[in-house]
Amino acid sequence: MVFERVWMADSIDLEQPEWVDVLSPFSLQLEHKEQSRYQLLDTFDWALWQQGRALLYNHSGGKKRAYELWNRNEFLSGSAFTQQASGRKRGRFWWDISAQQPVTEPQNEFEQLLKKACKLRVLLEMHHFEQFSVRYAVKNSDLKSVAWIELVTLRHSSGERTLAEEEGAPVVRQVLRVLPVRGYDLELKKLQKRVQKMGLPLYTDHLLEEYLLASGVTPARYQSKPSIVINTEDVARDVVLRYLRALLNVSRENEHGIVEDLDIEFLHDYRVSLRRIRSILSLVRKVFSPEETRWLKQQFAAIAKRTNQLRDLDVYLLEQENYRALVPPVLADGVDTLFASLVLERKRELRRVRRWLRSADYDSTMKAIQLRLEGEAEKLGAGLQADKAVLSVATKEISKKFHKIGKLGMAIDASTPDQEVHDLRIECKKLRYLLDFFGNLFPKKMQRSAVSTLKRLQDNLGKFNDLSVQQESLQAFLLNHQQDQVSMLAAVGGLIGALNLEQKQERAKVTETFSEFYSAQTRQLYAEMVREKEDVQ
Amino acid sequence: MKIIACYSIKGGVGKTATAINLAYASANDGMRTLICDLDPQGASSFYFRVQPSKKLKLDSFFTRRDRLIRNIKGSDYPLLDILPSNMAYRNFDQMLAGMKKSHLRLAQILASLSDEYDVVVLDCPPNITILSENVFHAADQVVVPIVPTTLSQRTFEQLLQFYKQSNLKKRALLPFFSMVEQRKRMHREVRRLMRKQYKRFLQSEVPYSVDVENMGISREPVLVTRPHTPSAEAFLQLWQELKSLNKL
Numbered sequence: 001m002v003f004e005r006v007w008m009a010d011s012i013d014l015e016q017p018e019w020v021d022v023l024s025p026f027s028l029q030l031e032h033k034e035q036s037r038y039q040l041l042d043t044f045d046w047a048l049w050q051q052g053r054a055l056l057y058n059h060s061g062g063k064k065r066a067y068e069l070w071n072r073n074e075f076l077s078g079s080a081f082t083q084q085a086s087g088r089k090r091g092r093f094w095w096d097i098s099a100q101q102p103v104t105e106p107q108n109e110f111e112q113l114l115k116k117a118c119k120l121r122v123l124l125e126m127h128h129f130e131q132f133s134v135r136y137a138v139k140n141s142d143l144k145s146v147a148w149i150e151l152v153t154l155r156h157s158s159g160e161r162t163l164a165e166e167e168g169a170p171v172v173r174q175v176l177r178v179l180p181v182r183g184y185d186l187e188l189k190k191l192q193k194r195v196q197k198m199g200l201p202l203y204t205d206h207l208l209e210e211y212l213l214a215s216g217v218t219p220a221r222y223q224s225k226p227s228i229v230i231n232t233e234d235v236a237r238d239v240v241l242r243y244l245r246a247l248l249n250v251s252r253e254n255e256h257g258i259v260e261d262l263d264i265e266f267l268h269d270y271r272v273s274l275r276r277i278r279s280i281l282s283l284v285r286k287v288f289s290p291e292e293t294r295w296l297k298q299q300f301a302a303i304a305k306r307t308n309q310l311r312d313l314d315v316y317l318l319e320q321e322n323y324r325a326l327v328p329p330v331l332a333d334g335v336d337t338l339f340a341s342l343v344l345e346r347k348r349e350l351r352r353v354r355r356w357l358r359s360a361d362y363d364s365t366m367k368a369i370q371l372r373l374e375g376e377a378e379k380l381g382a383g384l385q386a387d388k389a390v391l392s393v394a395t396k397e398i399s400k401k402f403h404k405i406g407k408l409g410m411a412i413d414a415s416t417p418d419q420e421v422h423d424l425r426i427e428c429k430k431l432r433y434l435l436d437f438f439g440n441l442f443p444k445k446m447q448r449s450a451v452s453t454l455k456r457l458q459d460n461l462g463k464f465n466d467l468s469v470q471q472e473s474l475q476a477f478l479l480n481h482q483q484d485q486v487s488m489l490a491a492v493g494g495l496i497g498a499l500n501l502e503q504k505q506e507r508a509k510v511t512e513t514f515s516e517f518y519s520a521q522t523r524q525l526y527a528e529m530v531r532e533k534e535d536v537q
Numbered sequence: 538m539k540i541i542a543c544y545s546i547k548g549g550v551g552k553t554a555t556a557i558n559l560a561y562a563s564a565n566d567g568m569r570t571l572i573c574d575l576d577p578q579g580a581s582s583f584y585f586r587v588q589p590s591k592k593l594k595l596d597s598f599f600t601r602r603d604r605l606i607r608n609i610k611g612s613d614y615p616l617l618d619i620l621p622s623n624m625a626y627r628n629f630d631q632m633l634a635g636m637k638k639s640h641l642r643l644a645q646i647l648a649s650l651s652d653e654y655d656v657v658v659l660d661c662p663p664n665i666t667i668l669s670e671n672v673f674h675a676a677d678q679v680v681v682p683i684v685p686t687t688l689s690q691r692t693f694e695q696l697l698q699f700y701k702q703s704n705l706k707k708r709a710l711l712p713f714f715s716m717v718e719q720r721k722r723m724h725r726e727v728r729r730l731m732r733k734q735y736k737r738f739l740q741s742e743v744p745y746s747v748d749v750e751n752m753g754i755s756r757e758p759v760l761v762t763r764p765h766t767p768s769a770e771a772f773l774q775l776w777q778e779l780k781s782l783n784k785l
Contacts, residue, residue: 137613143756144586145613182618183610 006203043121286383334491467503542676556660562776564617579622643671682715
């Protein structure tokens with residue numbers, strides 16, 4: 001058996017004399033021509049691409065509107081999941097694509113894959129291009145078809161012009177494919193040899209990626225958790241600065257998505273990177289002068305506070321179905337009334353945040369911070385630890401934090417006040433940030449197992465905390481809405497009761513999850529991390 | 538897998554035209570289809586521009602599935618393959634005469650293709666031989682083109698006689714009128730009489746047509762070259778009738 005073979009090209013016209021010569025005595029007969037227009041869709045953080053997929057929206061018009069989900073390294077050489085588009089408008093979220101609700105379960109593998117990658121994120125149009133496919137029958141002297149040749153051309157669609165096109169070179173990638181007809185192996189071999197003579201490179205798995213890069217699109221450029229390269233001998237201040245700059249970039253890149261209200265993850269990523277910045281400023285001490293550190297901390301605290309309310313509302317609105325399930329059926333309508341009022345509140349809050357993000361005040365604050373971080377290091381007053389090797393600073397901070405957690409955790413039993421459990425949670429979070437931040441300094445396996453043991457404890461503590469935050473804000477809601485509908489207030493009361501019960505269950509687990517975390521094995525692991533430092537020095 | 542044979546004792550009645558148009562219609566309908574050209578004259582192979590196979594030895598035709606499969610060629614149309622004719626097919630009968638269970642050999646070898654094809658169309662040589670007996674045993678339906686003349690009436694009766702003597706199921710025999718010329722009185726008379734005598738005539742009637750005769754020049758089914766002519770539409774209707782009989 002001889003199989004199909006695929007080549008790469010960029011400007012072939014099979015009807016040109018050079019190709020006619022090469023292919024003779026075979027002749028070509030045009031069988032089929034097709035033109036499709038595509039949008040490459042992905043989330044802001046390229047979640048589909050990161051998982052090895054490419055989602056294309058075929059909008060060639062008429063009945064052809066469809067979604068195609070490819071393995072991106074098998075684009076055009078493999079096959080795709082295809083789903084017909086249901087409405088005239090392109091879906092914004094994975095659940096729109098199949099006219100589902102966000103909470104419904106995926107109906108098929110296509111939807112499962114989409115849901116798993118996209119979650120709550122909006123699908124953005126990353127690039128648009130046209131695809132021309134031409135199919136020729138390869139005829140022998142009897143004019144019998146003995147093979148097929150398919151030429152597929154990818155080209156940036158007209159409309160916006162790419163940078164390369166501005167310079168006069170349209171970006172084009174072609175795939176030339178020779179397909180067999182049963183029983184004509186000899187002819188196929190002959191034909192493949194002839195095509196080979198033209199010196200085209202064989203198809204690579206990275207067609208789509210190459211095409212995108214050539215068109216000026218860098219897939220997966222944005223990462224919500226920036227990773228920077230650290231060398232053990234780098235001095236602490238340089239590393240911290242580099243990391244702060246990267247984090248600040250992440251938050252700035254998310255501003256647009258918040259203002260446009262594209263999806264709620266923009267705000268989340270924005271806030272997480274600000275929180276990381278603030279943690280580093282307080283966790284990695286004495287790299288900047290005390291005045292400098294204080295000034296930066298103040299600026300970031302002020303910025304972060306502005307979006308607390310909006311984020312809380314986002315989190316609530318996700319809980320509607322859960323809340324309905326938590327209260328007895330008689331109170332379910334009250335929950336809906338509550339959510340209707342939360343939706344209105346979010347609208348108001350979004351307007352406020354939007355106005356702030358667009359203000360000259362915000363812009364000048366951000367610019368001032370950026371100037372501070374991006375300028376020469378000397379401009380930022382140096383602290384006592386500024387010039388120490390980063391590894392020694394890291395191990396010192398990590399080991400300190402780990403011991404503090406040990407002390408706090410050991411003291412917790414069933415009767416300990418909630419406040420001390422919250423303190424433990426905060427310390428765990430700080431340790432987690434240290435591990436994320438300095439992770440690259442340690443062997444991968446070591447870092448991973450440190451994070452994963454910590455994560456289990458954090459999940460438990462996090463849930464406990466969320467439940468108490470929710471109760472508190474429902475109580476605050478009750479105080480502010482005493483004149484409102486009784487059914488809604490009753491629902492809020494019911495919710496507080498149910499959440500309290502759940503919180504107690506989480507609380508009961510804490511002692512056990514902590515002792516699982518603080519095991520001999522974990523202590524051993526942290527001891528080894530500290531030893532890493534001694535090995536290097 | 539359904540096997541449909543196009544068979545006639547008489548030559549020149551539109552047998553090959555029927556076989557290739559039926560096969561094309563079947564493939565176009567989404568069925569994986571194989572047309573077997575059993576006629577040593579190789580008319581179907583000629584229409585599909587496939588050279589007769591030289592390598593296939595007659596003795597391996599009935600015994601070696603792999604050899605048979607190696608000789609199958611793709612046609613120019615999606616889902617339609619062809620097993621081209623072979624000059625050695627002249628000696629089918631001699632070969633079969635020496636084999637055990639000689640009348641079931643074709644049925645056996647075709648059954649081995651059932652995972653590859655949904656429909657097999659057999660284009661058979663005219664006259665009654667051991668090969669045709671094999672065809673009668675293998676086929677789910679034997680489609681018999683009949684030009685409405687008195688002579689055709691006689692040959693069809695001969696065929697019925699043969700079925701009776703050989704204890705074959707007459708139900709499988711499905712005659713239809715081919716090369717019909719409405720303006721000829723004899724054509725009208727014969728059709729009326731024969732439909733009265735034999736109830737299992739297919740409804741479709743294929744008219745006489747220059748387009749069908751021209752298939753020898755275009756070397757493509759009329760369903761491809763002249764899809765909207767009465768003859769093309771008649772072939773399509775014939776396929777629809779067979780399709781529903783076979784519950785495909």
